[in-house]
Amino acid sequence: MNDILHTLPQVLIDGLALGAIYAVVALGYTMVYGILELINFAHGEIFMTGAFVGTAVLLAAQGTGLAASLPPWLFYLLIMLIAMMFTGALGVGIERVAYRPLRKAPKLISLIAAFGVSFVLQDVVRFIAELRTGNYIVSSSSLYGERMSLPASSISSLFGDATVKTNTLIILGAALLLMVALDRFVNRSKWGVAMRAVAQDRETASLMSINVNKVIVLTFFIGSALGGATGVLFAQQYGTIDPYIGFILGMKAFTAAVLGGIGNIRGAMFGGFVIGILEMFASSNLGTLTGGSFGAEYKDVFAFSILIIVLIFKPEGLFGRAVKEKV
Amino acid sequence: MKSKGIGKGKGLAAIVLVMALAAGCGSGNGNSSSNQESGAKSGGQVIKIASQSPLSGGSSIQGEAIKLGAQLSLDDHKDEFSKLGFTLELVPYDDQSDAKKGVANAEQIGADQAVVGVIGHLNSGVSIPSSVVYEKYNLPMISPASTATEFTDRKLKVANRVVARDDFQGPAGAQYAVKTLNAKNIFVIQDKTAYGQGLAEAFRDAAKEAGASIVGYEGITVGEKDFNGVLTTVQSKKPDLIFFGGMYAEGALLVKQAKDKGITAPLMGGDALDSSGMADIAGPDVAGTLYSSVAGDITKSNKEWADSYQAKFSKGPEGYSVYAYDSMSVMLAAVKKSIEDNGGKLPAREKIRDAVRATKDFEGVATKVSFDDKGDNKYAKVFIYKFEGASYPGSMISEVSQ
Numbered sequence: 066m067n068d069i070l071h072t073l074p075q076v077l078i079d080g081l082a083l084g085a086i087y088a089v090v091a092l093g094y095t096m097v098y099g100i101l102e103l104i105n106f107a108h109g110e111i112f113m114t115g116a117f118v119g120t121a122v123l124l125a126a127q128g129t130g131l132a133a134s135l136p137p138w139l140f141y142l143l144i145m146l147i148a149m150m151f152t153g154a155l156g157v158g159i160e161r162v163a164y165r166p167l168r169k170a171p172k173l174i175s176l177i178a179a180f181g182v183s184f185v186l187q188d189v190v191r192f193i194a195e196l197r198t199g200n201y202i203v204s205s206s207s208l209y210g211e212r213m214s215l216p217a218s219s220i221s222s223l224f225g226d227a228t229v230k231t232n233t234l235i236i237l238g239a240a241l242l243l244m245v246a247l248d249r250f251v252n253r254s255k256w257g258v259a260m261r262a263v264a265q266d267r268e269t270a271s272l273m274s275i276n277v278n279k280v281i282v283l284t285f286f287i288g289s290a291l292g293g294a295t296g297v298l299f300a301q302q303y304g305t306i307d308p309y310i311g312f313i314l315g316m317k318a319f320t321a322a323v324l325g326g327i328g329n330i331r332g333a334m335f336g337g338f339v340i341g342i343l344e345m346f347a348s349s350n351l352g353t354l355t356g357g358s359f360g361a362e363y364k365d366v367f368a369f370s371i372l373i374i375v376l377i378f379k380p381e382g383l384f385g386r387a388v389k390e391k392v
Numbered sequence: 393m394k395s396k397g398i399g400k401g402k403g404l405a406a407i408v409l410v411m412a413l414a415a416g417c418g419s420g421n422g423n424s425s426s427n428q429e430s431g432a433k434s435g436g437q438v439i440k441i442a443s444q445s446p447l448s449g450g451s452s453i454q455g456e457a458i459k460l461g462a463q464l465s466l467d468d469h470k471d472e473f474s475k476l477g478f479t480l481e482l483v484p485y486d487d488q489s490d491a492k493k494g495v496a497n498a499e500q501i502g503a504d505q506a507v508v509g510v511i512g513h514l515n516s517g518v519s520i521p522s523s524v525v526y527e528k529y530n531l532p533m534i535s536p537a538s539t540a541t542e543f544t545d546r547k548l549k550v551a552n553r554v555v556a557r558d559d560f561q562g563p564a565g566a567q568y569a570v571k572t573l574n575a576k577n578i579f580v581i582q583d584k585t586a587y588g589q590g591l592a593e594a595f596r597d598a599a600k601e602a603g604a605s606i607v608g609y610e611g612i613t614v615g616e617k618d619f620n621g622v623l624t625t626v627q628s629k630k631p632d633l634i635f636f637g638g639m640y641a642e643g644a645l646l647v648k649q650a651k652d653k654g655i656t657a658p659l660m661g662g663d664a665l666d667s668s669g670m671a672d673i674a675g676p677d678v679a680g681t682l683y684s685s686v687a688g689d690i691t692k693s694n695k696e697w698a699d700s701y702q703a704k705f706s707k708g709p710e711g712y713s714v715y716a717y718d719s720m721s722v723m724l725a726a727v728k729k730s731i732e733d734n735g736g737k738l739p740a741r742e743k744i745r746d747a748v749r750a751t752k753d754f755e756g757v758a759t760k761v762s763f764d765d766k767g768d769n770k771y772a773k774v775f776i777y778k779f780e781g782a783s784y785p786g787s788m789i790s791e792v793s794q
């Protein structure tokens with residue numbers, strides 16, 4: 066028990082960082098589902114593409130010396146913006162090419178198209194990455210790699226000190242900023258109203274002179290841009306990326322969206338943090354809790370068991386009904 | 393009655409389809425045999441040796457090295473074989489480090505009668521299921537890298553390796569860690585693969601026996617990037633050495649994230665960390681990381697060979713390059729011997745298989761090779777390396793023989 070308390074500050078910090086990434090990626094799943102009732106499985110790959118675009122810009126700028134002439138925070142912001150524009154456009158393109166022709170087809174067909182898109186993206190990115198380096202695992206330097214110590218032991222002697230990377234704080238800050246901005250956009254702006262209207266009833270919305278196609282394009286753009294931004298944060302945090310990072314992460318982000326109640330934006334954010342912290346907690350404490358018979362390798366089993374238990378008692382997800390409108 | 397008629401019609405269509413397919417296959421075979429005949433006219437009968445290693449994926453650096461090492465040896469022996477009236481050819485296959493892909497390739501290789509041997513695989517998890525297929529086709533394989541004990545313990549007639557076994561690699565690493573580094577508290581992490589778990593368990597047991605205490609034994613998932621959870625446990629146990637059984641993509645991230653957490657205990661791993669990928673991913677944090685390897689540093693022990701490799705492929709050899717070279721040399725020596733025993737004609741695969749297993753005191757570039765009755769090399773050694781800075785390879789600091 067003491068061990069668990071001792072490591073708790075560190076577990077919470079790492080879990081929050083991972084959870085923030087899950088949360089923002091989960092937004093992309095939940096927004097598209099809210100509007101089209103389509104599970105866009107290619108979203109994990111959009112996240113991955115964002116990570117690659119960001120890293121490519123970073124490496125290119127470092128190669129030409131441009132990086133040194135800009136302050137790092139501005140450079141970081143610039144990379145994120147470029148990656149967001151790129152993945153946003155990519156998301157819109159995917160919607161236009163793969164999903165719009167199938168909009169009237171049964172849901173299962175669009176789902177399979179989503180799988181197809183995700184395989185294509187994986188292999189295209191792998192191909193391009195291999196062209197340049199001969200190896201598709203790409204490493205980059207971290208702009209904010211400094212480490213600092215968080216003296217949690219001064220609060221209570223039960224807690225141990227935690228170490229934080231500056232980038233972890235950036236992830237948390239950026240994720241919160243993006244989520245608050247999205248929440249306000251959806252709930253306060255004219256386009257947000259249109260999005261909620263389309264989510265509620267597409268046909269009636271179109272009768273109210275809402276351009277449904279434009280709203281859908283906007284949804285894909287925003288969702289994908291958020292995914293791309295998270296990709297950059299992820300690449301900066303872990304320093305190494307490969308074309309297959311989107312799959313496992315996408316699965317977990319999707320799970321987070323389901324946990325929070327799919328279609329619900331605040332639910333997705335909450336679900337992301339819950340899954341991230343649960344996973345981190347399980348991977349550092351399962352061994353202690355079970356006396357060594359189940360180790361850290363069962364962390365996903367643990368996190369997903371919680372998901373199943375929640376869904377048994379609340380099939381619509383944690384926030385599924387608390388908020389009526391969905392986007 | 394009517395429905396029965398339809399059924400019959402369908403059955404007929406199916407038969408026609410099957411026949412058409414069979415005919416297609418037949419003509420395919422015809423083509424390849426006519427190719428062989430035309431080949432025979434120009435440069436003698438073609439002898440193919442296949443290589444199987446991951447040419448794409450996380451271990452592609454090492455997989456490519458295996459292919460190129462085998463290629464170099466094959467090219468060196470071309471003249472020798474053309475004197476006997478045979479043309480050598482390497483057929484490289486990509487197993488993607490995937491057991492299913494390896495087995496599918498193995499079926500293809502086995503069906504090609506011109507192939508007499510296989511060099512590969514890299515991963516034990518792929519070597520083990522694929523060797524069953526080779527056994528079916530009596531096709532000898534020599535692995536330059538697979539170290540799992542099960543690979544040869546099933547006593548297959550076809551499975552051989554030139555490198556040491558995990559149950560020696562693990563103990564050799566443990567011996568070094570406990571005796572030389574004086575590690576008392578060791579934390580063991582493994583990646584749940586046949587290779588990683590086998591190595592980690594062998595290390596754990598040997599380290600315990602040597603007197604160290606194992607303060608933790610945890611697993612991680614291949615393909616993930618965040619190992620902070622496990623590392624938090626490591627931090628709370630304060631070990632003086634972390635042992636990792638797994639591949640370099642995860643190993644490098646563990647090293648980096650451990651440094652992020654301020655863990656100062658060095659990480660030690662098996663031969664899978666023997667890759668330039670370690671230095672690429674972990675950067676300067678890699679300094680101090682140890683790995684035991686079944687491959688010696690060829691750039692030190694035989695500079696001449698390393699230079700010829702560099703000259704031919706315009707990249708330096710990886711750890712396994714020279715073992716793939718030796719594997720191919722052993723294979724070709726056995727093929728040559730069985731041709732000579734057979735009066736100058738290419739004998740059946742069974743003969744070559746037995747000739748490979750009978751290899752005794754073969755002097756390779758990197759290692760002497762003598763296969764025992766299971767296919768393990770009696771002269772295999774384990775080497776201990778240490779990364780000095782963010783550059784690969786590390787420097788060889790110790791050597792443990794059986």
